[in-house]
Amino acid sequence: MSQEHHQSFLTKYIFATDHKMVARQFLFLALTMAAFGGYYAFLIRWELAYPNQPAPFFGVVTPDKFNVIITLHGTIMLFFVGMPLLNAFPSNFLVPLMIGARDMAFPRLNMATFWMTFVAAVMLISSFFVPGGPVAGGWTGYAPLSASSEYTGVKMGMVLWILSLALIFIASSLGGINYIVTVVTMRAKGMTYSRVPLTVWFLLAAAVTFFLAVGPVLAAAFMLLMDNVFGTGFFLPYKGGEPLLWQHLFWFFGHPEVYVLFFPTLGFVLDISAVFARKPVFGKKLIIGSTVSAIALSFIVWAHHMFQTGMNPTLVTPFAITTILISVPFAIIYVCMFLTVWGGSISLETPMLWALGFLATFLVGGLTGIFLGAAGADIYLHGTYFVVAHFHYTFFPSVIFGGFAAINYWYPKMFGRMLNRTAAILHFVLTFIFFNCTFWPLFIVGMGGMVRRIADPSFYPQYSPFVHLNIFATLSAMCLIATQTIFLWNFFYSMKNGKKAELNPYQANTLEWLAASPPPHGNWGPKLPVVTCDPYEYSKPGNAEDWHSQAPSYKGEASHG
Amino acid sequence: MFELFKYLPEGISSFSGDIDNLIRFIYLLTGVFFFLFEGALIYIIFRYRKKNGSKAKYQLGDKWASIQWVVVFVGVVVILDFFIDYKSTKVWELLKEQVPATNVNIKVVAKQFDWTFVYPDKDGKFDTPEALSSYRELHVPVGQKVHVILTSQDVIHDFFLPEVRLKQDVMPGREINAWFDTNKVGTYHIVCNELCGFGHTRMLAVLHVDDEKTYEDWKVQLYKQMHGGV
Amino acid sequence: MDNVTVVDHVEYEVEDYTGPAGTTAGRLGVWILISSEITIFAGLLGSYILFRLFHPEWAEESSHLNIVLGTINTMLLLTSNFFMMKASTAVEQDDQKKSAKLMLVTVALGFAFLVVKGFEYAAEFSHGEFPSKNAFWSFYFLLTGLHGTHILGGLVAITILWVKAKKNALGELKGRVALTGLYWSFVEVVWIFLFPLLYLLREGGAK
Numbered sequence: 001m002s003q004e005h006h007q008s009f010l011t012k013y014i015f016a017t018d019h020k021m022v023a024r025q026f027l028f029l030a031l032t033m034a035a036f037g038g039y040y041a042f043l044i045r046w047e048l049a050y051p052n053q054p055a056p057f058f059g060v061v062t063p064d065k066f067n068v069i070i071t072l073h074g075t076i077m078l079f080f081v082g083m084p085l086l087n088a089f090p091s092n093f094l095v096p097l098m099i100g101a102r103d104m105a106f107p108r109l110n111m112a113t114f115w116m117t118f119v120a121a122v123m124l125i126s127s128f129f130v131p132g133g134p135v136a137g138g139w140t141g142y143a144p145l146s147a148s149s150e151y152t153g154v155k156m157g158m159v160l161w162i163l164s165l166a167l168i169f170i171a172s173s174l175g176g177i178n179y180i181v182t183v184v185t186m187r188a189k190g191m192t193y194s195r196v197p198l199t200v201w202f203l204l205a206a207a208v209t210f211f212l213a214v215g216p217v218l219a220a221a222f223m224l225l226m227d228n229v230f231g232t233g234f235f236l237p238y239k240g241g242e243p244l245l246w247q248h249l250f251w252f253f254g255h256p257e258v259y260v261l262f263f264p265t266l267g268f269v270l271d272i273s274a275v276f277a278r279k280p281v282f283g284k285k286l287i288i289g290s291t292v293s294a295i296a297l298s299f300i301v302w303a304h305h306m307f308q309t310g311m312n313p314t315l316v317t318p319f320a321i322t323t324i325l326i327s328v329p330f331a332i333i334y335v336c337m338f339l340t341v342w343g344g345s346i347s348l349e350t351p352m353l354w355a356l357g358f359l360a361t362f363l364v365g366g367l368t369g370i371f372l373g374a375a376g377a378d379i380y381l382h383g384t385y386f387v388v389a390h391f392h393y394t395f396f397p398s399v400i401f402g403g404f405a406a407i408n409y410w411y412p413k414m415f416g417r418m419l420n421r422t423a424a425i426l427h428f429v430l431t432f433i434f435f436n437c438t439f440w441p442l443f444i445v446g447m448g449g450m451v452r453r454i455a456d457p458s459f460y461p462q463y464s465p466f467v468h469l470n471i472f473a474t475l476s477a478m479c480l481i482a483t484q485t486i487f488l489w490n491f492f493y494s495m496k497n498g499k500k501a502e503l504n505p506y507q508a509n510t511l512e513w514l515a516a517s518p519p520p521h522g523n524w525g526p527k528l529p530v531v532t533c534d535p536y537e538y539s540k541p542g543n544a545e546d547w548h549s550q551a552p553s554y555k556g557e558a559s560h561g
Numbered sequence: 562m563f564e565l566f567k568y569l570p571e572g573i574s575s576f577s578g579d580i581d582n583l584i585r586f587i588y589l590l591t592g593v594f595f596f597l598f599e600g601a602l603i604y605i606i607f608r609y610r611k612k613n614g615s616k617a618k619y620q621l622g623d624k625w626a627s628i629q630w631v632v633v634f635v636g637v638v639v640i641l642d643f644f645i646d647y648k649s650t651k652v653w654e655l656l657k658e659q660v661p662a663t664n665v666n667i668k669v670v671a672k673q674f675d676w677t678f679v680y681p682d683k684d685g686k687f688d689t690p691e692a693l694s695s696y697r698e699l700h701v702p703v704g705q706k707v708h709v710i711l712t713s714q715d716v717i718h719d720f721f722l723p724e725v726r727l728k729q730d731v732m733p734g735r736e737i738n739a740w741f742d743t744n745k746v747g748t749y750h751i752v753c754n755e756l757c758g759f760g761h762t763r764m765l766a767v768l769h770v771d772d773e774k775t776y777e778d779w780k781v782q783l784y785k786q787m788h789g790g791v
Numbered sequence: 792m793d794n795v796t797v798v799d800h801v802e803y804e805v806e807d808y809t810g811p812a813g814t815t816a817g818r819l820g821v822w823i824l825i826s827s828e829i830t831i832f833a834g835l836l837g838s839y840i841l842f843r844l845f846h847p848e849w850a851e852e853s854s855h856l857n858i859v860l861g862t863i864n865t866m867l868l869l870t871s872n873f874f875m876m877k878a879s880t881a882v883e884q885d886d887q888k889k890s891a892k893l894m895l896v897t898v899a900l901g902f903a904f905l906v907v908k909g910f911e912y913a914a915e916f917s918h919g920e921f922p923s924k925n926a927f928w929s930f931y932f933l934l935t936g937l938h939g940t941h942i943l944g945g946l947v948a949i950t951i952l953w954v955k956a957k958k959n960a961l962g963e964l965k966g967r968v969a970l971t972g973l974y975w976s977f978v979e980v981v982w983i984f985l986f987p988l989l990y991l992l993r994e995g996g997a998k
Contacts, residue, residue: 316653
């Protein structure tokens with residue numbers, strides 16, 4: 001392997017193969033797409049609180065535009081924010097650094113995956129400018145609504161949506177291959193599997209789950225594409241097709257996908273908890289074993305998204321049972337998270353605040369899932385705002401709290417500067433408050449029977465008793481979105497003006513803190529670090545300090561010559 | 562803010578109580594765990610915050626003795642989950658696995674973006690001129706079981722009767738059987754609960770639960786309307 | 792030492808690409824790729840089989856497929872794989888020119904497969920058998936079409952390697968011949984499933 005010592009602007013910033021630059025590209029893509037996703041969230045909430053009134057920066061959100069916006073909000077937040085922010089960005093930045101490698105196993109493939117994702121994002125946004133407008137079938141794209149333009153008048157937009165998703169799925173699979181192969185083949189000397197930090201384990205778990213789950217949805221995407229473009233009848237009953245087939249294939253992927261968006265946060269929260277509580281992660285082997293069983297179980301629960309579809313009702317029972325079983329590994333991990341901080345010496349730095357915030361909010365998401373997994377209760381609750389609140393109380397803690405925990409924690413290593421502490425804490429506190437104020441009322445509204453995906457609640461007189469809750473949620477949502485400007489300011493301002501970061505500001509054990517801040521091309525000095533211990537030796541009796549680097553003999557650039 | 566059930570509409574079927582009780586039971590159990598864990602979190606943040614002289618405990622959780630309580634705790638959670646599932650299955654089986662025998666059979670036809678309710682002729686057929694077609698208005702006799710045959714003419718819709726606590730996706734190319742009953746006369750709501758296109762937001766219908774006489778009178782009226790006053 | 796690279800007169804230690812049990816990075820990568828691809832075809836074939844069970848009339852539709860041409864294609868692909876295996880062995884024995892000849896035969900046979908498929912499609916179109924005719928034909932064209940694009944991709948890869956091997960210029964890419972051969976066998980195995988399920992099933996299922 002050769003190292004390019006001289007990189008042109010093009011090869012350093014645009015067609016970058018250095019994993020850290022690719023990570024940054026994914027991060028910026030995720031933040032840009034989050035702006036779109038957040039804008040759509042604002043429009044949705046506006047229309048729900050003030051139906052048919054012109055929204056600022058948009059105009060009236062008519063029902064056809066509403067359907068487009070809810071579709072794109074879901075698609076963008078899950079696939080163009082969630083996956084780049086929680087999978088591509090951290091895997092790219094952290095995996096080689098945390099295992100003591102100089103780069104990924106396949107750097108050019110890595111670069112290709114970013115550009116494929118970028119093209120997919122452009123394709124999705126470009127669907128605004130094609131005749132018929134963008135896709136409007138919900139992010140779940142149920143057929144037959146999505147299978148033929150006769151039902152929505154949208155054809156090209158649908159084709160672009162399908163192709164854009166297919167492209168990002170393929171890119172993510174290829175990325176996952178890179179991460180897995182890198183960890184298997186490029187660990188530094190002494191970095192046995194049991195010494196690999198949990199962040200890396202969970203990023204791998206996400207990559208493995210993804211590439212095993214994505215096949216059926218790609219198959220379904222090709223079928224849907226053919227139905228739309230060639231008039232085939234995979235999902236159209238009047239051509240001999242079966243609409244439920246789409247749902248089965250989609251959710252076979254869809255359920256494991258939520259864990260793809262969840263595993264990385266588990267890793268971040270555990271590692272961050274260990275560092276800021278100065279304690280080892282509790283039950284590491286138990287956690288890893290639980291993760292493996294969770295991956296396996298995640299492939300046999302999918303039809304709990306389909307209880308009311310008219311599929312054979314007897315099939316509901318086995319899926320209800322597997323759904324209960326899958327709560328076991330996650331409950332174990334959640335309890336281990338508590339036991340990790342229990343008895344610690346906790347410093348409430350910003351990354352720890354996000355980790356604790358995750359624990360507080362994800363609990364609600366997890367518990368409310370039990371209502372929906374009980375098929376009898378699901379009869380009433382399916383398709384209502386109770387479901388919307390449930391999945392925002394799982395996705396938001398995972399993607400947003402977990403994402404901000406990671407960004408706040410590793411920012412000094414990525415940019416060599418510290419974030420402004422006051423702004424960061426303010427950002428956390430306000431986000432926490434406004435997130436809860438936005439979504440908690442939706443449980444109540446959903447229990448009142450308000451259904452999802454309707455553009456005009458004023459058309460439903462039975463919803464007028466709680467219109468004040470909808471307005472409250474909207475105002476909170478607007479505050480939540482506005483709060484993110486604090487983060488954006490902090491993120492960009494601190495890049496140039498933040499306090500210069502020392503090598504290891506949090507006194508953490510893992511390898512990435514030994515590299516320079518930011519690490520140079522090639523990450524390490526002439527000699528690679530040699531690992532001699534577990535990453536969780538915090539407050540170990542007998543150690544001089546309350547931490548112990550995994551590679552204490554590493555001296556970095558100083559070991560030149 | 563914490564009254565989850567403040568806007569829950571009154572239940573008007575023989576099983577709405579079962580579903581509501583199930584939901585309340587789950588609420589109770591999950592509520593206990595909610596307070597347990599949030600309480601623990603708050604305790605942890607105060608009790609174990611960094612103080613001068615305090616040192617963290619070096620607990621690895623790698624021996625069975627230390628993790629057995631985790632497993633026991635999760636085991637308790639699972640048992641409670643299965644108990645919830647047991648109660649849920651009873652409700653599910655009652656509602657979805659069978660359709661009780663009844664004289665009241667109505668065909669529900671969904672299409673973008675309205676509901677048509679077809680009442681059979683005296684031979685039980687839905688496709689003859691003697692069958693009655695009601696647009697966006699479903700009338701049922703109070704106190705009787707109603708068998709609905711659901712079908713769609715285009716995309717997937719969903720037949721949601723909030724007060725009855727009935728929900729069933731309506732599929733094209735298929736007829737799905739469902740049933741419900743009512744125990745209170747009045748006017749209630751029918752909502753489409755599956756995104757079906759740009760008019761989804763307007764796909765409403767009305768459920769009229771009538772006493773026997775009003776129900777029969779209405780059917781006679783409808784017949785007259787359809788056949789020009791014969 | 793061959794795990795050291797020298798930049799600006801300083802020796803930089805690099806990683807050894809060999810992981811446990813001698814798995815090289817490339818080989819592991821291709822296996823993961825293949826396992827992901829398997830799930831795509833499994834999803835399609837699973838859906839096809841389910842449909843088939845509920846549509847016994849598809850037996851009549853599938854009787855319109857040309858079993859002779861299908862069999863010829865099977866033979867072409869099997870032989871193509873045989874030659875690719877030999878090409879891989881030749882590279883291991885450092886005989887790049889020989890492997891180039893073998894890879895040329897591989898590509899020719901693979902290309903012949905596509906030509907035969909082209910004739911089949913043309914004949915089917917002329918009988919009015921389009922993807923939109925009914926779901927059986929939708930599956931047939933999607934399955935064989937997707938498989939065909941995988942063949943095309945493989946042919947492109949093998950051609951690139953052939954060009955290099957011809958000039959004895961494989962260099963670092965030597966390992967890629969075996970890896971491409973691995974991918975090529977996967978493409979063949981998919982066909983081994985496709986051919987009986989599409990062409991040979993005469994009785995469809997539940998009535």
